[in-house]
Amino acid sequence: MTTVVEPVHIKEQARLAQIASKELGLLSTEDKNAALHTIADHLDANVSNIMEGNNQDLANGRKALYDEAYMDRLALNEARIKEFAEGLRQVAKLDDPTGEIVSQWTLDNGLDVQTVRVPLGVIGMIYEARPNVTADATGLALKSGNAIVLKGGSSAIHSNRAIVKVMKEALISTKISQDAVQFIDSTDRVATEQLFTMKEHIDVLIPRGGGKLIQAVVNHATVPVLETGVGNCHIYIDKGADVDKAINIFINAKTDRPAVCNAAETLIVHEAFLAAHQETLIEAFNKYNIGVYGDDKVLSAVPNATRATEQHWAEEFLSLDVAMKVVSTVDEAIAHIDEYGTKHSEAIVTEDKETAKRFKGLVDAAAIYHNASTRFTDGSALGFGAEIGISTQKLHARGPMGLQALTTIKYVMSGNGQIR
Amino acid sequence: MTTVVEPVHIKEQARLAQIASKELGLLSTEDKNAALHTIADHLDANVSNIMEGNNQDLANGRKALYDEAYMDRLALNEARIKEFAEGLRQVAKLDDPTGEIVSQWTLDNGLDVQTVRVPLGVIGMIYEARPNVTADATGLALKSGNAIVLKGGSSAIHSNRAIVKVMKEALISTKISQDAVQFIDSTDRVATEQLFTMKEHIDVLIPRGGGKLIQAVVNHATVPVLETGVGNCHIYIDKGADVDKAINIFINAKTDRPAVCNAAETLIVHEAFLAAHQETLIEAFNKYNIGVYGDDKVLSAVPNATRATEQHWAEEFLSLDVAMKVVSTVDEAIAHIDEYGTKHSEAIVTEDKETAKRFKGLVDAAAIYHNASTRFTDGSALGFGAEIGISTQKLHARGPMGLQALTTIKYVMSGNGQIR
Numbered sequence: 001m002t003t004v005v006e007p008v009h010i011k012e013q014a015r016l017a018q019i020a021s022k023e024l025g026l027l028s029t030e031d032k033n034a035a036l037h038t039i040a041d042h043l044d045a046n047v048s049n050i051m052e053g054n055n056q057d058l059a060n061g062r063k064a065l066y067d068e069a070y071m072d073r074l075a076l077n078e079a080r081i082k083e084f085a086e087g088l089r090q091v092a093k094l095d096d097p098t099g100e101i102v103s104q105w106t107l108d109n110g111l112d113v114q115t116v117r118v119p120l121g122v123i124g125m126i127y128e129a130r131p132n133v134t135a136d137a138t139g140l141a142l143k144s145g146n147a148i149v150l151k152g153g154s155s156a157i158h159s160n161r162a163i164v165k166v167m168k169e170a171l172i173s174t175k176i177s178q179d180a181v182q183f184i185d186s187t188d189r190v191a192t193e194q195l196f197t198m199k200e201h202i203d204v205l206i207p208r209g210g211g212k213l214i215q216a217v218v219n220h221a222t223v224p225v226l227e228t229g230v231g232n233c234h235i236y237i238d239k240g241a242d243v244d245k246a247i248n249i250f251i252n253a254k255t256d257r258p259a260v261c262n263a264a265e266t267l268i269v270h271e272a273f274l275a276a277h278q279e280t281l282i283e284a285f286n287k288y289n290i291g292v293y294g295d296d297k298v299l300s301a302v303p304n305a306t307r308a309t310e311q312h313w314a315e316e317f318l319s320l321d322v323a324m325k326v327v328s329t330v331d332e333a334i335a336h337i338d339e340y341g342t343k344h345s346e347a348i349v350t351e352d353k354e355t356a357k358r359f360k361g362l363v364d365a366a367a368i369y370h371n372a373s374t375r376f377t378d379g380s381a382l383g384f385g386a387e388i389g390i391s392t393q394k395l396h397a398r399g400p401m402g403l404q405a406l407t408t409i410k411y412v413m414s415g416n417g418q419i420r
Numbered sequence: 421m422t423t424v425v426e427p428v429h430i431k432e433q434a435r436l437a438q439i440a441s442k443e444l445g446l447l448s449t450e451d452k453n454a455a456l457h458t459i460a461d462h463l464d465a466n467v468s469n470i471m472e473g474n475n476q477d478l479a480n481g482r483k484a485l486y487d488e489a490y491m492d493r494l495a496l497n498e499a500r501i502k503e504f505a506e507g508l509r510q511v512a513k514l515d516d517p518t519g520e521i522v523s524q525w526t527l528d529n530g531l532d533v534q535t536v537r538v539p540l541g542v543i544g545m546i547y548e549a550r551p552n553v554t555a556d557a558t559g560l561a562l563k564s565g566n567a568i569v570l571k572g573g574s575s576a577i578h579s580n581r582a583i584v585k586v587m588k589e590a591l592i593s594t595k596i597s598q599d600a601v602q603f604i605d606s607t608d609r610v611a612t613e614q615l616f617t618m619k620e621h622i623d624v625l626i627p628r629g630g631g632k633l634i635q636a637v638v639n640h641a642t643v644p645v646l647e648t649g650v651g652n653c654h655i656y657i658d659k660g661a662d663v664d665k666a667i668n669i670f671i672n673a674k675t676d677r678p679a680v681c682n683a684a685e686t687l688i689v690h691e692a693f694l695a696a697h698q699e700t701l702i703e704a705f706n707k708y709n710i711g712v713y714g715d716d717k718v719l720s721a722v723p724n725a726t727r728a729t730e731q732h733w734a735e736e737f738l739s740l741d742v743a744m745k746v747v748s749t750v751d752e753a754i755a756h757i758d759e760y761g762t763k764h765s766e767a768i769v770t771e772d773k774e775t776a777k778r779f780k781g782l783v784d785a786a787a788i789y790h791n792a793s794t795r796f797t798d799g800s801a802l803g804f805g806a807e808i809g810i811s812t813q814k815l816h817a818r819g820p821m822g823l824q825a826l827t828t829i830k831y832v833m834s835g836n837g838q839i840r
Contacts, residue, residue, distance in 0.1 A: 026781050105803070111792050113802060120814050121784065203814055219642050224815045245837035252839035360832050361446050364541065372531050372835030381840065382533060383525070394540050394623055394828040395644045395816040408814035412780050415792030417665035419672035420801065 010194045013182040014149055014201035017122045020179035021147035025119045027175055029096040032143055035174035036092040040085035042170035043135065043163070047081050053162030054131065061155055069259060073129045074156055084135035084163070087386065091139040094385045097404045098145045112414040117407045119145030121203040124195045125388075126151045126217060128209035131159035137206075138167060138181055140388050144406040147180040149202060151195060153209070154187035161185060196221040208389050211316075226396060226405065228389030231261035231344035232316055233374045236333040236359070238350035239272035245371055246273070246349040247284050252373040253347065255288050259318045261390060262345050262377040266313065266323040268333045274301060274326055290320050297326035313340045330355050334362050341365060343392050345374035366392055366399040430614045433602040434569055434621035437542045440599035441567035445539045447595055449516040452563055455594035456512040460505035462590035463555065463583070467501045473582030474551065481575055489679060493549045494576055504555035504583070507806065511559040514805045517824045518565045532834045537827045539565030541623040544615045545808075546571045546637060548629035551579035557626075558587060558601055560808050564826040567600040569622060571615060573629070574607035581605060616641040628809050631736075646816060646825065648809030651681035651764035652736055653794045656753040656779070658770035659692035665791055666693070666769040667704050672793040673767065675708050679738045681810060682765050682797040686733065686743040688753045694721060694746055710740050717746035733760045750775050754782050761785060763812050765794035786812055786819040 024032075043050070054076040061071055100117040107113065123146050127133045134150055141148035152160040164183040171178045184191050195202060196217065204224050207217035211230045218225055235253055237246045253264035274281070278301055285292055285302065292298065293308035302324070312323040313336075327333045330348070337346055347369035348359040356370045367377040377399060379387025384402035391397045397405035444452075463470070474496040481491055520537040527533065543566050547553045554570055561568035572580040584603040591598045604611050615622060616637065624644050627637035631650045638645055655673055657666045673684035694701070698721055705712055705722065712718065713728035722744070732743040733756075747753045750768075757766055767789035768779040776790040787797040797819060799807025804822035811817045817825035 022782055107796070107801075107803070111796060113796075115819075222639050224813060225644075226815070242837070248837060248839055256840055356834075362442055365830070367831035367833060369833045370835065372833050372838040373840055375840040376527070376531060376533075376833060376838070377831070381527075383527070393644060395646070398828050399535075399831045408818050410785070411787035411797070411819045413787060413789045413792050413796060414776075415790065417662070417668060418792040418796070419668055420676055420793055420795040 010184055010186075010191055011198065011201070013184065014122065014124075014195070014198050016179040017147035017149050017182045018201045020177040021119065021121050021145075024142070024147060024176055024180050025098070025121070025145045027145065029099075031175040032096065032145070033092040035171065035176045036088045036139055036143060038174050039139070039167050039170040040088040042166050043081060043085040043088070046166045047078050050081055050159065050162045050166065051076060051078070053158035053160075056158040057156050064155070066155070070129060070155075074131070074159070076131060076159060080132070084132055087132075087136055088139040091143050091386050091403075094143065094403060096143065097407050102409055107418075109418050110416065111418045114412045114414075115409045116412050117404075118410045120406055120408055122147045122149060122201060123406060124149045124151070124198070124202040124205040124223065126192055126195065126205060126207045126209075126213065128153040128213060129156050131156045131163060133208060134160045134163045135167070136386065137388055140386055140403060140406060142176060142180065144403045146406055147182070149182045149184065149195065151184040151186075151192050157185070157187055193220065196223060199223050206389055225393075226389065226391055226401065227393040228401075229261040229344065229392055230316060230342045231263070231374075231377075231390075231392070232265050232314065232340060232342040233262060233345045234266045234268055234333075234337050234341060234347070235264045235374065236268040236330070236337075236346075236348045237270060237273050238330060238348060238352060238355055239270040240351055241270075241273055241349040242351060243277050243280055246277075247280060249347065249349055249371070249373050251284055251288055253375055254290060254322055255320060256373075256375055258320055261316075262374050263318070264322065264347075264374055265316050266325065266336075266340070268325045268327055268336060270330075270333075271297070271326050271328055288320065290322055292322055292324050294324040295326060298324045301326075330359060334359065337363055337365075343394075344390070345369065345377040347372065347374050366390070430604055430606075430611055431618065431621070433604065434542065434544075434615070434618050436599040437567035437569050437602045438621045440597040441539065441541050441565075444562070444567060444596055444600050445518070445541075445565045447565065449519075451595040452516070452565070453512040455591065455596045456508045456559055456563060458594050459559070459587050459590040460508040462586050463501060463505040463508070466586045467498050469586065470501055470579065470582045471496060471498070473578035473580075476578040477551075477576055484575070486575070490549060490575075494551070494579070496551060496579060500552070504552055507552075507556055508559040511563050511806050511823075514563065514823060516563065517827050522829055527838075529838050530836065531838045534832045534834075535829045536832050537824075538830045540826055540828050542567045542569060542621060543826060544569045544571070544618070544622040544625040544643065546612055546615065546625060546627045546629075546633065548573040548633060549575050551576045551583060553628060554580045554583045555587070556806065557808055560806055560823060560826060562596060562600065564823045566826055567602070569602045569604065569615065571604040571606075571612050577605070577607055613640065616643060619643050626809055645813075646809065646811055646821065647813040648821075649681040649764060649812055650736060650762045651683070651794075651797075651810075651812070652685050652734065652760060652762040653682060653765045654686045654688055654753075654757050654761060654767070655684045655794070656688040656747075656750070656757070656766075656768045657690060657693050658750060658768060658772060658775055659690040660771055661690075661693055661769040662771060663697050663700055666697075667700060669767065669769055669791070669793050671704055671708055673795055674710060674742055675740060676793075676795055678740055681736075682794050683738070684742065684767075684794055685736050686745065686756075686760070688745045688747055688756060690750075690753075691717070691746050691748055708740065710742055712742055712744050714744040715746060718744045721746075750779060754779060757783055757785075763814075764810070765789065765797040767792065767794050786810070
């Protein structure tokens with residue numbers, strides 16, 4: 001059954017979020033941290049209410065015959081819900097980016113100029129099945145002084161509704177207005193589209209989920225978008241690469257968590273490396289059950305390889321499959337990445353410093369690796385504490401986005417009558 | 421006569437710009453500066469060619485009965501063209517933002533993490549009648565390692581064509597490819613719209629001109645946009661404000677250059693200030709020929725004032741006219757600015773520090789002034805050397821945008837086989 005919310009109501013929710021964001025932006029770090037702890041305690045105390053909602057979603061999911069991976073993303077249990085709470089407590093520990101004086105100088109006429117870090121205002125979070133995003137995104141938004149409008153996926157609506165109810169009840173006893181957290185209680189796609197153009201009330205949209213969702217937001221939103229994370233990531237193994245490093249890095253990037261955006265999707269191998277280490281590579285494919293889709297040279301070198309189509313080069317497998325291409329030069333590898341990459345994470349394995357330098361300079365992506373796995377493009381791996389997504393666009397924030405990505409700056413000028 | 425360029429050709433131009441941007445991004449600061457000097461010298465040496473193009477535009481403009489201000493923005497002369505050249509030499513003197521290591525740390529496993537400042541890639545510049553933008557934007561783009569696609573206004577097409585011809589001829593003897601500067605030689609609106617969705621080749625669009633142009637880009641572009649500068653700026657004079665400071669700041673912000681975006685468009689006055697200094701204010705209006713559009717309280721206080729309509733509150737006059745509102749509290753002033761402001765520059769004149777603090781905290785704009793004129797929201801006034809526009813959006817860059825706004829960062833990771 002589709003839950004429909006009137007467009008007028010959604011606009012009113014966004015307007016209320018905007019009003020709440022004003023005083024929230026002026027709260028002290030201590031007040032915001034106290035609120036995060038209160039929310040965390042309420043989540044801990046309301047596991048059963050949240051599980052009730054989640055059970056409804058899981059029952060509907062079974063009826064809809066969702067696959068196992070999808071059901072796993074959707075499923076909550078006591079331990080997972082306690083992780084949400086713990087996540088909020090971790091965010092409370094992080095430095096508050098707002099209020100920071102980023103730069104300060106005085107003009108010759110005595111005018112004091114400061115750039116001060118301030119919240120963005122209202123964040124519109126559009127996401128899919130994972131109910132953990134509801135709590136995580138709210139924690140990051142509130143800590144950075146922003147109100148949040150949450151539009152989760154239809155399949156998780158009962159879980160999300162229950163989580164938001166608990167969080168909003170918690171806010172009553174804090175200095176943050178309940179209005180700072182708005183839940184679009186709708187499974188109607190039109191509700192999401194309403195948010196795309198609500199420029200007067202929403203400062204930024206963050207879509208998080210599959211490529212189709214992200215593209216829908218990018219293509220139709222007039223609200224500025226922080227584009228997150230489809231990762232068609234490549235590992236390029238250069239001629240003369242250290243064979244152990246090369247295989248380890250590829251296997252880690254491909255198999256550690258195949259369904260995430262920083263996993264490798266295409267292996268590009270220099271022909272000289274392939275000639276020297278063909279057997280080792282094939283052994284690794286077999287040992288880890290990796291299915292290979294390749295070009296002509298791959299087909300003649302790798303047993304059981306299947307011919308790669310345009311789709312294999314262009315899209316994420318998010319499984320143990322990999323596309324594989326053989327090249328004669330690093331520039332050929334760079335050109336392939338240019339054509340098919342999604343500007344997420346790209347790696348070169350080489351012992352040649354000049355080749356590494358060229359790869360780092362010419363490949364256009366959020367993260368470029370020399371002799372390391374692409375799996376490190378991740379807020380927690382890099383020490384950010386928490387992330388709201390990984391930006392694959394170039395403006396504002398690139399790569400893993402933590403609290404600072406949810407802020408902007410404001411010029412604050414103090415004078416005693418200066419005119420021009 | 422409309423000059424039409426085939427869509428396919430525009431796409432090809434953007435593709436060539438993108439290819440050129442790759443090696444341009446790797447050039448040394450010295451090579452880029454040398455190229456800027458060569459372009460400047462060629463502009464100096466080709467004043468007559470550029471004037472020939474400009475004369476055609478001016479003749480067409482006279483036929484089209486453009487107003488004086490418009491004709492003034494369009495008109496070139498030897499001195500103005502030499503200013504373009506001098507501007508490029510000034511940009512050559514500025515620090516090169518690219519290559520800067522913004523941050524660097526080492527993970528426990530030894531992986532070295534750097535964030536390095538890099539060019540955006542290809543900038544799409546969409547602008548109106550001012551031919552100086554053609555040279556200025558090109559200089560800023562090239563200095564920051566970016567290729568540029570220029571789409572100027574139809575009324576300046578002969579001027580722009582001539583300027584670009586000179587610049588591209590100059591590039592032949594430099595290390596920057598001629599392809600790094602692309603001129604969309606078209607007066608067809610469809611050509612501009614083509615650029616809106618050319619995400620695969622253009623990294624950012626910068627619209628510069630009137631509100632309609634900017635809104636068209638914001639509403640229809642899927643390429644990320646750096647939204648520049650409509651400024652419906654307010655001066656709020658608080659109760660107990662110093663009368664000299666207040667009048668000086670208002671007169672400067674209103675009359676120094678009424679047609680620019682950081683000029684004041686609305687005066688908000690606390691009722692107590694109005695009661696105390698009504699005569700002084702009226703004298704100032706009369707002395708500077710300022711036309712006043714006001715609310716009821718203004719109509720009864722200011723002779724010859726006209727009733728303000730919604731349009732007067734919401735839009736820029738860009739003339740010596742001003743909208744005027746009387747309020748009883750600073751919060752009423754803030755609420756008015758919230759409703760009608762364009763998040764550009766907002767000023768308070770007050771001697772009360774707490775009131776100033778509340779205004780600075782609650783007003784949502786790129787620049788907030790306490791006891792100073794809004795006219796300082798300007799790259800050159802703030803010491804940036806040059807600006808590509810003033811951002812009124814919150815993402816990426818806010819306020820005057822110099823070279824750094826034309827860059828992004830890239831995570832560059834160097835390891836010796838690290839896996840997760």
